[in-house]
Amino acid sequence: MKKGFLSVLVLLMALSFWQCNSTSNSDTADGESQSDSAKIEFENPNHDFGEIKEGEVVSTVFKFKNVGSMPLNIVSVDVTCGCTVAEKPEKPIGAGKTGEIKVEFNSAGKAGINKKYVTVTSNAVNASEVVSFDVIVNKNEQ
Numbered sequence: 041m042k043k044g045f046l047s048v049l050v051l052l053m054a055l056s057f058w059q060c061n062s063t064s065n066s067d068t069a070d071g072e073s074q075s076d077s078a079k080i081e082f083e084n085p086n087h088d089f090g091e092i093k094e095g096e097v098v099s100t101v102f103k104f105k106n107v108g109s110m111p112l113n114i115v116s117v118d119v120t121c122g123c124t125v126a127e128k129p130e131k132p133i134g135a136g137k138t139g140e141i142k143v144e145f146n147s148a149g150k151a152g153i154n155k156k157y158v159t160v161t162s163n164a165v166n167a168s169e170v171v172s173f174d175v176i177v178n179k180n181e182q
Contacts, residue, residue, distance in 0.1 A: 080105075080164045085102070097145065106134065106164075116128070119157075
């Protein structure tokens with residue numbers, strides 16, 4: 041009886057170790073493993089425009105790289121204010137390739153310290169990333 045119990049115990053332990061090893065790829069919700077997916081990595085996720093005069097329009101580019109193994113599709117870029125416009129690449133970014141998110145800020149009526157956010161949504165493992173910019177808008181004395 042002890043021999044049978046010991047055999048079953050060893051078998052269960054072996055199965056549990058095998059199960060742990062077979063799921064080590066960190067499967068995602070859609071069944072795709074993370075090693076077979078896109079991943080977005082921003083060169084610099086925050087930009088500082090410094091000081092500008094009210095009414096000026098300034099722009100910057102957030103450069104990124106697809107460090108994953110599958111093509112990266114930028115689904116949307118959402119801004120926090122009507123004063124900011126963001127442009128996304130329309131075509132997929134291949135594995136190992138780079139891309140850009142272009143952002144423009146209109147400072148009209150925005151005197152003071154401003155911090156704005158752009159949410160980048162994609163098919164990457166890190167599906168939602170946020171980039172931001174800071175700007176001090178000096179009131180126009182007219």
